[in-house]
Amino acid sequence: MPRIVMKFGGTSVADLDRIRHVAARVKRQVDAGDQVAVVVSAMAGATNQLVAWCQALSPLHDAREYDAVLATGEQVTTGLLAIALQAIGVEARSWAGWQIPLRTDDSHGAARILAIEAADLVSRMQSGQVAVVAGFQGLAPDNRIATLGRGGSDTSAVALAAAIAADRCDIYTDVDGVYTTDPRMVPRARRLEKIAYEEMLELASVGAKVLQTRSVELAMKSRVRVRVLSSFGDPDNNSQGTLLVDEDEIVEKEIVTGIAYSRDEAKVTLRHVPDRPGIATAVFGPLSAAHVNVDMIVQNISAEGTTDMTFTIGRADLPRVIDCLERERDKIGFSTLLTDRDVAKISVVGVGMRSHAGIANTMFRTLAEKSINIQVISTSEIKVSVLIAQDYTELAVRALHTAYGLDAA
Amino acid sequence: MPRIVMKFGGTSVADLDRIRHVAARVKRQVDAGDQVAVVVSAMAGATNQLVAWCQALSPLHDAREYDAVLATGEQVTTGLLAIALQAIGVEARSWAGWQIPLRTDDSHGAARILAIEAADLVSRMQSGQVAVVAGFQGLAPDNRIATLGRGGSDTSAVALAAAIAADRCDIYTDVDGVYTTDPRMVPRARRLEKIAYEEMLELASVGAKVLQTRSVELAMKSRVRVRVLSSFGDPDNNSQGTLLVDEDEIVEKEIVTGIAYSRDEAKVTLRHVPDRPGIATAVFGPLSAAHVNVDMIVQNISAEGTTDMTFTIGRADLPRVIDCLERERDKIGFSTLLTDRDVAKISVVGVGMRSHAGIANTMFRTLAEKSINIQVISTSEIKVSVLIAQDYTELAVRALHTAYGLDAA
Numbered sequence: 001m002p003r004i005v006m007k008f009g010g011t012s013v014a015d016l017d018r019i020r021h022v023a024a025r026v027k028r029q030v031d032a033g034d035q036v037a038v039v040v041s042a043m044a045g046a047t048n049q050l051v052a053w054c055q056a057l058s059p060l061h062d063a064r065e066y067d068a069v070l071a072t073g074e075q076v077t078t079g080l081l082a083i084a085l086q087a088i089g090v091e092a093r094s095w096a097g098w099q100i101p102l103r104t105d106d107s108h109g110a111a112r113i114l115a116i117e118a119a120d121l122v123s124r125m126q127s128g129q130v131a132v133v134a135g136f137q138g139l140a141p142d143n144r145i146a147t148l149g150r151g152g153s154d155t156s157a158v159a160l161a162a163a164i165a166a167d168r169c170d171i172y173t174d175v176d177g178v179y180t181t182d183p184r185m186v187p188r189a190r191r192l193e194k195i196a197y198e199e200m201l202e203l204a205s206v207g208a209k210v211l212q213t214r215s216v217e218l219a220m221k222s223r224v225r226v227r228v229l230s231s232f233g234d235p236d237n238n239s240q241g242t243l244l245v246d247e248d249e250i251v252e253k254e255i256v257t258g259i260a261y262s263r264d265e266a267k268v269t270l271r272h273v274p275d276r277p278g279i280a281t282a283v284f285g286p287l288s289a290a291h292v293n294v295d296m297i298v299q300n301i302s303a304e305g306t307t308d309m310t311f312t313i314g315r316a317d318l319p320r321v322i323d324c325l326e327r328e329r330d331k332i333g334f335s336t337l338l339t340d341r342d343v344a345k346i347s348v349v350g351v352g353m354r355s356h357a358g359i360a361n362t363m364f365r366t367l368a369e370k371s372i373n374i375q376v377i378s379t380s381e382i383k384v385s386v387l388i389a390q391d392y393t394e395l396a397v398r399a400l401h402t403a404y405g406l407d408a409a
Numbered sequence: 410m411p412r413i414v415m416k417f418g419g420t421s422v423a424d425l426d427r428i429r430h431v432a433a434r435v436k437r438q439v440d441a442g443d444q445v446a447v448v449v450s451a452m453a454g455a456t457n458q459l460v461a462w463c464q465a466l467s468p469l470h471d472a473r474e475y476d477a478v479l480a481t482g483e484q485v486t487t488g489l490l491a492i493a494l495q496a497i498g499v500e501a502r503s504w505a506g507w508q509i510p511l512r513t514d515d516s517h518g519a520a521r522i523l524a525i526e527a528a529d530l531v532s533r534m535q536s537g538q539v540a541v542v543a544g545f546q547g548l549a550p551d552n553r554i555a556t557l558g559r560g561g562s563d564t565s566a567v568a569l570a571a572a573i574a575a576d577r578c579d580i581y582t583d584v585d586g587v588y589t590t591d592p593r594m595v596p597r598a599r600r601l602e603k604i605a606y607e608e609m610l611e612l613a614s615v616g617a618k619v620l621q622t623r624s625v626e627l628a629m630k631s632r633v634r635v636r637v638l639s640s641f642g643d644p645d646n647n648s649q650g651t652l653l654v655d656e657d658e659i660v661e662k663e664i665v666t667g668i669a670y671s672r673d674e675a676k677v678t679l680r681h682v683p684d685r686p687g688i689a690t691a692v693f694g695p696l697s698a699a700h701v702n703v704d705m706i707v708q709n710i711s712a713e714g715t716t717d718m719t720f721t722i723g724r725a726d727l728p729r730v731i732d733c734l735e736r737e738r739d740k741i742g743f744s745t746l747l748t749d750r751d752v753a754k755i756s757v758v759g760v761g762m763r764s765h766a767g768i769a770n771t772m773f774r775t776l777a778e779k780s781i782n783i784q785v786i787s788t789s790e791i792k793v794s795v796l797i798a799q800d801y802t803e804l805a806v807r808a809l810h811t812a813y814g815l816d817a818a
Contacts, residue, residue, distance in 0.1 A: 016465055053489055056425055058496035065495075068503050069488035072481035079478035080462055086474075087467035094477050098507065099552060143508060 042073025451482025581640035
């Protein structure tokens with residue numbers, strides 16, 4: 001008997017009608033003969049309200065108390081969904097993180113899952129009871145509630161699927177799958193039927209906000225088959241979403257799978273940095289200590305003993321980065337600090353790249369034809385990213401989507 | 410070092426400002442050198458919202474799921490109060506019912522407390538940490554959350570006070586103590602400095618809605634000294650409220666301690682009931698099976714083989730009672746069913762009655778002087794209650810308050 005984990009986010013359980021809708025969808029899965037566990041988030045808005053209360057009482061609140069407060073959001077939806085399921089004749093019960101238990105480390109507010117002791121939950125699933133599980137939360141070693149951090153419910157769902165050896169983990173969201181690019185920007189974007197974990201990771205981290213990076217990493221590590229699909233619309237006419245699978249399962253590999261973009265970047269340039277060994281550590285050591293994620297890094301060739309160093313960071317980190325670098329100015333010895341917030345990162349992703357040359361060149365040529373200047377380039381095995389002026393984002397994404405043959409017929 | 414339990418209800422923690430106010434009050438107690446546990450209810454309105462959601466999804470919802478949903482209300486306030494306490498330099502942590510654990514039976518929705526395993530909580534209190542405890546909830550034998558039913562937070566507080574051998578349990582509420590009668594009705598009502606448990610029980614059950622009956626019973630059984638006082642106003646100028654104590658602790662016993670009234674009653678009369686053995690069971694057996702609480706019962710002397718039977722019930726139960734009796738009409742064999750919703754019960758309460766005759770007669774004479782007709786009388790060792798027409802409630806209460814010498818100077 002197939003065993004399925006279904007995960008519904010906050011917008012899917014935002015009110016009682018939507019909870020009933022979710023219940024109906026779960027019933028279909030049960031009626032199809034599956035053993036089902038459902039992972040739910042808090043009702044949309046509930047978590048924000050709870051966070052606001054904690055913040056208002058103390059900006060530097062105890063993370064353990066913050067977790068105790070926040071975890072109630074998911075507890076409410078599990079109870080309500082269990083009631084909604086029972087009301088339509090589906091046997092169900094709610095499970096808070098501590099009841100399973102789903103054990104985490106003690107990094108309250110951003111805890112990592114250590115183990116899920118799911119024997120009791122599985123035996124109840126085997127007897128035909130739907131397990132309605134609170135996402136985002138677990139039990140820390142000190143017998144207190146820990147939350148996994150924002151978006152942690154995806155991670156809960158994938159971890160649960162791995163723990164109970166589920167055949168599939170269906171993540172219901174407000175889009176009906178993963179597209180070749182953002183369909184709001186490119187109407188001819190196509191839904192992908194399958195995508196490799198590695199590709200999804202690159203797409204997730206560069207701006208295709210369908211799944212949390214962490215949950216994709218976990219799915220890849222645990223080889224959980226994850227399906228992304230829409231929680232809205234008629235289930236009968238519903239598309240099958242997008243299945244995340246191992247690269248080997250994708251027989252007809254496209255060279256390029258998708259085009260991603262991010263407008264949350266900022267560019268920082270240090271002029272006339274002394275070109276000496278250890279200079280990179282002098283720049284990036286302090287940034288790392290300040291928990292700043294540095295993305296693309298470019299260093300020009302040396303001229304007269306100095307060089308220019310350019311890198312990108314999350315735009316929200318910019319004030320912190322400026323502050324940090326100005327404090328280190330004497331140690332590093334740069335002449336000028338330039339910043340640019342009007343940038344966008346465009347990425348071309350595909351596992352097929354590994355065996356195909358010329359992918360990057362197609363990108364450069366396509367952008368050149370549109371007179372778009374490339375400011376920074378970075379590449380990985382399955383991705384080429386460029387930084388361009390933000391105004392050209394749409395133009396670049398559309399042109400690349402066409403150039404790589406991704407447009408829907 | 411004195412050990413104190415402080416309990417704050419929903420209106421006392423209704424918003425962040427009030428939670429800060431509660432935190433300041435707890436700090437005063439800590440600064441005075443006490444070990445403190447605080448029991449809190451959910452923010453006013455929160456529980457009603459959660460109940461409404463459960464009801465809307467299914468009128469016959471699973472009580473275990475209902476409990477899981479409702480218990481979140483108290484969990485939120487414990488976390489928020491712990492944060493507010495830490496923000497003003499008071500060491501504190503939140504405790505959900507399952508974390509202590511406070512063990513209950515499996516009567517979900519109206520569970521009884523079986524045991525409080527408070528060793529861990531006490532050792533933390535001894536190290537100077539304020540325990541912020543979620544009222545109204547515990548852990549049932551099946552490892553699921555159980556709630557104690559409405560008003561259960563008072564009971565939680567008293568049970569906790571008993572379990573940790575607290576010197577006192579302070580119940581903060583929206584009145585500053587227990588009065589000789591309702592001060593909104595009788596401006597000359599006086600606050601009682603002390604009241605015996607037994608008196609409080611009679612006052613609570615007949616309409617002085619200061620404390621839950623169940624919590625008073627538990628306090629009496631466990632000999633917990635309970636103080637009722639106001640959570641509002643300046644703590645420096647605050648009255649000391651009313652202390653619930655053992656009868657023996659009250660040296661100067663008043664003959665009558667207070668006058669209570671209830672307008673939530675209804676009167677039911679069965680005319681021409683056959684006067685045969687077992688008739689009372691025929692009437693009250695079905696009502697008991699329908700979980701109807703019957704209060705005062707009067708049976709007239711027999712005339713021509715039949716009698717009239719009158720009793721009072723909670724007004725909300727009236728439709729159920731009518732339905733129940735009509736179904737039993739043939740078995741019981743009464744001629745007519747009369748009901749009256751326009752009644753009030755007036756009670757005179759005092760442990761001093763035990764040793765004083767004539768208390769009831771003073772009541773009857775006083776009411777007669779005001780031309781108030783007495784419909785039903787019932788007495789207990791420390792209470793005399795009469796049923797009168799509701800219109801005369803204020804007149805009766807004021808006249809009795811004066812007649813028993815309770816008016817403030």
